[in-house]
Amino acid sequence: MSLLRAVNLTKTFAIGSRPVEALRGVSIELPENSFTFVVGPSGSGKSTFMHLAGALERPTSGTIEVAGRDLGALSDDELSDFRREKLGFVFQAFNLIPNLNAVENVLVPFYAKGLAEGMREKAKEMLKRVGLGDRLDHRPRQLSGGEQQRVAIARALLKDPLLLLADEPTGELDSKTGAEIFALMRSLHREKGASVVVVTHDTRYIEPADRVIRIEDGRIVEEK
Numbered sequence: 747m748s749l750l751r752a753v754n755l756t757k758t759f760a761i762g763s764r765p766v767e768a769l770r771g772v773s774i775e776l777p778e779n780s781f782t783f784v785v786g787p788s789g790s791g792k793s794t795f796m797h798l799a800g801a802l803e804r805p806t807s808g809t810i811e812v813a814g815r816d817l818g819a820l821s822d823d824e825l826s827d828f829r830r831e832k833l834g835f836v837f838q839a840f841n842l843i844p845n846l847n848a849v850e851n852v853l854v855p856f857y858a859k860g861l862a863e864g865m866r867e868k869a870k871e872m873l874k875r876v877g878l879g880d881r882l883d884h885r886p887r888q889l890s891g892g893e894q895q896r897v898a899i900a901r902a903l904l905k906d907p908l909l910l911l912a913d914e915p916t917g918e919l920d921s922k923t924g925a926e927i928f929a930l931m932r933s934l935h936r937e938k939g940a941s942v943v944v945v946t947h948d949t950r951y952i953e954p955a956d957r958v959i960r961i962e963d964g965r966i967v968e969e970k
């Protein structure tokens with residue numbers, strides 16, 4: 747079964763008098779338990795695609811299904827439940843809550859259903875795994891950009907999502923930390939069966955079994 751199926755997705759932004767066609771008809775199918783890289787030049791539509799896949803924005807036209815749900819058919823409330831239950835995000839612009847510390851930010855997806863016993867300890871454990879054991883009480887503004895990314899990754903890992911969407915997760919990290927982040931995403935994929943879609947310029951992390959989608963000028967120009 748496919749985890750994500752997009753048919754003829756377009757997204758046009760109306761800014762001033764000239765519309766920007768960020769996506770111009772993207773069709774793609776990603777199977778369950780797949781690891782996909784999205785590559786392409788700056789401004790080609792990669793983040794726009796990720797926002798649509800993550801149900802953070804709606805397409806201008808076309809359809810997108812994730813985990814068998816037609817996102818266009820869901821109300822805003824249903825979309826936010828869907829995001830909370832099924833998706834993990836590591837996005838620069840959809841990140842942490844400023845007045846919560848690192849542990850609390852990792853626990854955000856769990857508060858809605860009431861925090862199960864032991865979750866706080868698991869959150870701390872996960873933060874240690876991403877190298878933030880000595881930053882547990884820090885709030886986002888007391889963390890560097892890369893440390894904030896790692897909090898978001900810890901949150902996604904703890905949540906055990908069906909689909910992890912990561913937009914330049916290692917953009918602000920040194921190469922050692924970047925490699926660790928990819929190792930963590932790989933373990934979520936291999937051990938928990940999550941599908942991962944990652945936008946990155948770090949193509950050295952691509953493995954033979956991965957899919958690579960190249961987007962240029964709002965269209966998929968290559969898929970392998």
Ligand SMILES: Nc1ncnc2c1ncn2[C@@H]1O[C@H](COP(=O)(O)OP(=O)(O)OP(=O)(O)O)[C@@H](O)[C@H]1O
Nearest residue numbers: 759761766767768787788789790791792793794795
């Ligand atoms: N909210 C918005 N309003 C207007 N235009 C937008 C908006 N978001 C993106 N765009 C435009 O759509 C195009 C695609 O943007 P997008 O962010 O998807 O590119 P990208 O491939 O992620 O680039 P980068 O590698 O630089 O992050 C760009 O020309 C951008 O200026």
Ligand SMILES: [Mg+2]
Nearest residue numbers: 792793794913
């Ligand atoms: Mg982008």
